Amino acid sequence: MSREPRLPWLARWLVRLSPVPRESRAEVQADLHELYVNRRRDRGPIHAWWRLGHDVASLWRQPRTIVDSRASPTKFAMLRDAGSDLRFAARLFARQPVVLALTVLGLSLGLGVATAAFGVINAATLRGEGLADPDRAPGVLRTTARSTSTTWTTDEFVQLRDGAARIALEAVLTENAATGQSPADAAAPSVGVAFVSGGFFAATGGRVMLGRPLVAADEQQTGTPAAVVSFVFWSARLHRDPAVIGRRIRIGRADATIVGVAERGFTLPHSRQIWMPLTAHGAVFGGASGRRAPAAGLQIFGRLLPDATLSDAQAQLTAVAAALPRSSGESALGVRLDSRAGLGRAPLSDTVAVTVFVFAVIVLVLVLACANVATALVSTAIAREREIGVRAALGASRARIVRQLVTESVALSTIAAAIGLLLAWWALPAIGAWIEAPAGSDLAPDGNVFLFLALVTTAAGVGAGLAPAWHGRGVDLATPLKGSDAHQDRVAPRRLRSALVMMQAAAAVMLIVTATLFVRASLRAAVIDVGFDADGLYAVSPGIGDPFDSTGDGADVLNFWARAVDELDTIPGIAATTLSQVTPFSGITMTSLTRDEPPRAIALHRTHANYFDAMGIRLLAGRTFTPDEVATGAPVALVSAALARAYWQDDSPLGKMLPPEIPLSTARPVVVGVVSDAITAALHERSPFALYEPLAPRDQRMSEMLIRVAPGSTGAIELAGERLRAIDPGADVAIASVASRLRGETGRPRTLALLTGGVGVIAIVLCVIGLYGLTASVVGQRTREMGVRIALGAAPRDLLRLLVLDSLRPVVIGLALGAGAALLAGRVAAATMLFGVSPRDPVAFAGASLLLLGAAALAVLLPIRRAAAIDAAVVLRRG
Amino acid sequence: MSRDLVDISVKGERLGEFEEFTLLAVRALGDRTYAVPIQQYVENATARRVSVGAIYAALARLEQKGFLRSTMSEAVAQRGGKSKRVYSVTPSGLRTARDLHRVRDRIWSEIAAGGRS
Numbered sequence: 001m002s003r004e005p006r007l008p009w010l011a012r013w014l015v016r017l018s019p020v021p022r023e024s025r026a027e028v029q030a031d032l033h034e035l036y037v038n039r040r041r042d043r044g045p046i047h048a049w050w051r052l053g054h055d056v057a058s059l060w061r062q063p064r065t066i067v068d069s070r071a072s073p074t075k076f077a078m079l080r081d082a083g084s085d086l087r088f089a090a091r092l093f094a095r096q097p098v099v100l101a102l103t104v105l106g107l108s109l110g111l112g113v114a115t116a117a118f119g120v121i122n123a124a125t126l127r128g129e130g131l132a133d134p135d136r137a138p139g140v141l142r143t144t145a146r147s148t149s150t151t152w153t154t155d156e157f158v159q160l161r162d163g164a165a166r167i168a169l170e171a172v173l174t175e176n177a178a179t180g181q182s183p184a185d186a187a188a189p190s191v192g193v194a195f196v197s198g199g200f201f202a203a204t205g206g207r208v209m210l211g212r213p214l215v216a217a218d219e220q221q222t223g224t225p226a227a228v229v230s231f232v233f234w235s236a237r238l239h240r241d242p243a244v245i246g247r248r249i250r251i252g253r254a255d256a257t258i259v260g261v262a263e264r265g266f267t268l269p270h271s272r273q274i275w276m277p278l279t280a281h282g283a284v285f286g287g288a289s290g291r292r293a294p295a296a297g298l299q300i301f302g303r304l305l306p307d308a309t310l311s312d313a314q315a316q317l318t319a320v321a322a323a324l325p326r327s328s329g330e331s332a333l334g335v336r337l338d339s340r341a342g343l344g345r346a347p348l349s350d351t352v353a354v355t356v357f358v359f360a361v362i363v364l365v366l367v368l369a370c371a372n373v374a375t376a377l378v379s380t381a382i383a384r385e386r387e388i389g390v391r392a393a394l395g396a397s398r399a400r401i402v403r404q405l406v407t408e409s410v411a412l413s414t415i416a417a418a419i420g421l422l423l424a425w426w427a428l429p430a431i432g433a434w435i436e437a438p439a440g441s442d443l444a445p446d447g448n449v450f451l452f453l454a455l456v457t458t459a460a461g462v463g464a465g466l467a468p469a470w471h472g473r474g475v476d477l478a479t480p481l482k483g484s485d486a487h488q489d490r491v492a493p494r495r496l497r498s499a500l501v502m503m504q505a506a507a508a509v510m511l512i513v514t515a516t517l518f519v520r521a522s523l524r525a526a527v528i529d530v531g532f533d534a535d536g537l538y539a540v541s542p543g544i545g546d547p548f549d550s551t552g553d554g555a556d557v558l559n560f561w562a563r564a565v566d567e568l569d570t571i572p573g574i575a576a577t578t579l580s581q582v583t584p585f586s587g588i589t590m591t592s593l594t595r596d597e598p599p600r601a602i603a604l605h606r607t608h609a610n611y612f613d614a615m616g617i618r619l620l621a622g623r624t625f626t627p628d629e630v631a632t633g634a635p636v637a638l639v640s641a642a643l644a645r646a647y648w649q650d651d652s653p654l655g656k657m658l659p660p661e662i663p664l665s666t667a668r669p670v671v672v673g674v675v676s677d678a679i680t681a682a683l684h685e686r687s688p689f690a691l692y693e694p695l696a697p698r699d700q701r702m703s704e705m706l707i708r709v710a711p712g713s714t715g716a717i718e719l720a721g722e723r724l725r726a727i728d729p730g731a732d733v734a735i736a737s738v739a740s741r742l743r744g745e746t747g748r749p750r751t752l753a754l755l756t757g758g759v760g761v762i763a764i765v766l767c768v769i770g771l772y773g774l775t776a777s778v779v780g781q782r783t784r785e786m787g788v789r790i791a792l793g794a795a796p797r798d799l800l801r802l803l804v805l806d807s808l809r810p811v812v813i814g815l816a817l818g819a820g821a822a823l824l825a826g827r828v829a830a831a832t833m834l835f836g837v838s839p840r841d842p843v844a845f846a847g848a849s850l851l852l853l854g855a856a857a858l859a860v861l862l863p864i865r866r867a868a869a870i871d872a873a874v875v876l877r878r879g
Numbered sequence: 880m881s882r883d884l885v886d887i888s889v890k891g892e893r894l895g896e897f898e899e900f901t902l903l904a905v906r907a908l909g910d911r912t913y914a915v916p917i918q919q920y921v922e923n924a925t926a927r928r929v930s931v932g933a934i935y936a937a938l939a940r941l942e943q944k945g946f947l948r949s950t951m952s953e954a955v956a957q958r959g960g961k962s963k964r965v966y967s968v969t970p971s972g973l974r975t976a977r978d979l980h981r982v983r984d985r986i987w988s989e990i991a992a993g994g995r996s
Contacts (some may be wrong), residue, residue: 030961031931034915051928058932 110369
């Protein structure tokens with residue numbers, strides 16, 4: 001009995017995959033097996049295997065011979081054609097590696113920047129915060145006859161929740177609290193904490209990836225409160241430790257036990273990083289006051305029960321609310337359910353400006369990158385007119401030729417997208433830091449970002465591939481075959497490519513001018529004289545009391561300040577302390593706009609007499625406040641020198657009433673002194689107008705302390721912090737360096753300068769790449785014309801001038817357009833960020849123009865020098 | 880596009896070098912031979928490594944040009960009951976091979992007469 005001959009299974013499997021038709025497979029396998037057996041017998045198994053591999057591979061190398069070419073096209077024919085298109089593209093690119101590398105580089109830069117920028121927008125606005133089915137999770141608004149508000153007291157919430165029959169009500173209160181590994185962690189950063197009622201996770205649809213969510217029992221539990229941390233917090237602060245459940249962390253002034261880690265993407269509401277039970281609020285902020293929910297300030301939302309409608313639930317809740325106790329003078333309470341006021345629906349207005357800016361950058365960079373690839377492809381297409389003519393002559397349809405071009409550019413853009421994604425991945429954290437993204441936001445690319453990249457890549461690929469097809473529209477494809485040069489003199493394609501280069505030049509100039517303005521602004525900001533010495537100056541906020549409790553008399557704060565002054569006086573190295581309602585660059589300003597035309601912004605200060613010593617502001621005339629004036633809040637004032645000049649010119653303002661142009665809410669004070677100018681807020685406005693009034697004791701509740709540390713002393717401010725915390729263990733003392741606040745203020749234009757400057761450099765690189773490609777191809781096409789000119793007596797110098805002028809014309813036009821756009825952009829930015837640098841700053845415009853022209857001239861000169869050196873006789877003979 | 884180009888070369892009536900070897904191998908092995916002996920014959924005769932895929936390709940092209948004809952053989956016990964496609968040279972194939980041979984001979988004799996061989 002003969003044994004059935006069998007090929008090794010791998011070879012059999014490969015034969016099945018090969019283009020061998022089904023009916024011939026058995027025969028081919030038998031042949032292969034026979035060869036294999038013979039070779040193993042003659043030369044051994046290794047040789048037999050080696051040759052079998054070759055034979056099997058050869059079935060692919062010669063597919064057309066086994067597939068009957070007259071058979072009807074299969075559904076894979078199109079794919080096979082795409083495969084051959086790709087192979088052709090690969091061979092074509094291999095012949096022009098430099099053009100390929102430059103084009104891919106340009107496109108990957110563009111795609112990378114666009115993806116990174118989209119990633120930021122995605123994280124900031126598009127992704128949402130993980131609220132399931134938001135239409136059935138309305139916000140609960142508190143209405144009275146006169147007002148509508150979003151916040152409720154805790155008592156109201158509890159009664160509403162108990163009375164609600166058609167909706168499950170939950171409450172949330174957002175706060176920021178210092179969170180560290182241990183109680184001793186004094187430098188613990190502040191993170192966003194949400195205090196939530198027990199059913200919060202169930203109602204929002206929030207899930208955990210480790211441990212468990214918060215439940216109703218956590219609200220009642222005494223002892224160490226439970227906490228759920230966000231994915232971002234777990235990643236950044238807990239190093240993705242899988243054994244984190246049960247670990248203790250310090251939140252505010254309480255220890256908490258981690259019971260769960262929320263799923264990635266759940267950050268409700270507003271980029272929270274930690275969720276704790278409502279009842280933990282007291283422990284986190286009150287210290288000794290123990291576990292209790294905050295008195296007021298709760299935001300309520302609900303989850304409609306499965307069969308309930310919004311109007312049902314609202315009617316039922318209104319009935320419950322009507323029975324709630326009301327405060328004096330308030331009408332009956334009502335309830336409005338509003339699904340647009342639910343959690344996670346509030347627009348993040350502060351990110352809108354950044355979003356618009358970033359979207360503008362995306363569009364600009366993508367336009368640049370695509371224009372670039374299109375320029376390269378149009379140039380290549382012109383050089384390939386003959387090849388395309390051959391294809392057309394052999395029967396290829398126009399659609400088939402377009403498909404070849406599109407396949408090539410899609411292949412290019414896919415390679416570029418891969419590189420771009422790597423760039424974006426690397427750049428996203430840096431961009432997040434530049435634009436000061438909130439700490440809890442998750443910038444890592446997600447599905448949206450990948451989808452965006454795929455769409456943009458396809459669009460860029462198809463668009464760039466269609467550009468050469470568009471340029472070739474209406475042309476007789478066979479003309480190039482006839483050897484005629486007529487097609488080379490067509491104006492249209494050159495105009496298209498010039499327009500593309502012009503666009504790139506305009507965008508590059510605009511970005512570079514803007515970047516230069518920002519750079520100059522940041523340099524200017526660094527040397528702005530604020531009029532006082534910010535180094536060694538610290539601002540202290542006491543952090544006493546419930547922030548929602550406005551009924552107290554503030555005695556605890558006054559007491560704290562009185563003891564603080566005594567304590568700090570004994571510390572060596574502290575030169576001065578003072579109280580002030582507003583401390584420099586705290587973000588809080590009190591200003592009065594005058595009734596002049598144009599109005600002046602006057603900074604209002606309420607301070608003690610030693611404020612000027614502590615700040616380092618000089619007394620130019622008159623005197624400061626007396627203790628009596630401070631104690632009684634007398635109507636006296638000091639003015640800054642600039643304010644005195646503005647209203648009294650060269651006269652002395654001493655003893656005069658403040659002019660009526662300055663609106664004030666208090667009695668009109670008499671000027672008793674003039675001090676030097678100081679800028680303490682809104683650095684970009686640089687308004688030197690300031691008015692100082694005495695800080696009456698009743699206003700001390702809301703004031704902060706300024707500490708001046710003597711130069712050269714070390715450790716004084718740390719010691720001060722310890723002493724202040726020792727005064728009241730319930731106080732959440734925060735000490736901020738005024739110098740670092742100032743650096744933050746001057747840093748803003750620097751970050752924008754980095755962003756626009758980086759993109760501007762990319763724009764110039766793209767522009768130079770495009771220009772080089774364009775010039776090289778145009779010069780190549782005009783070789784014959786140059787030959788004729790030389791033959792007719794033109795000197796190489798004339799040719800050089802002609803070509804350079806022709807090539808640089810679109811750049812110069814683009815430069816003018818871009819400068820115009822930059823003027824507009826600068827005017828917008830000047831309002832907030834330019835620190836007195838004029839948007840028409842000649843240095844910026846001249847610098848950007850020179851930079852672009854220089855780069856463009858280089859890009860143009862290289863190919864042109866070669867062209868000008870041609871031998872007319874050779875060229876004409878060839879023609 | 881590339882498909883059209885290949886079709887044109889396939890339809891030509893000329894004989895490529897490798898096709899010529901294959902055609903002659905079929906003739907030398909006596910008619911009614913199949914792919915495996917042909918591959919071994921060409922490999923031995925040319926002292927080049929020849930893949931079976933290349934042989935299939937050449938056989939198919941020769942058949943398309945009308946130089947070979949093929950039939951399926953009876954099942955053979957030696958191949959596990961699998962039948963095989965056997966080839967024989969057509970008169971037109973034979974004529975073309977001989978023409979080619981004659982042309983070569985004439986050229987070589989001219990070279991020899993010129994004393995340059």
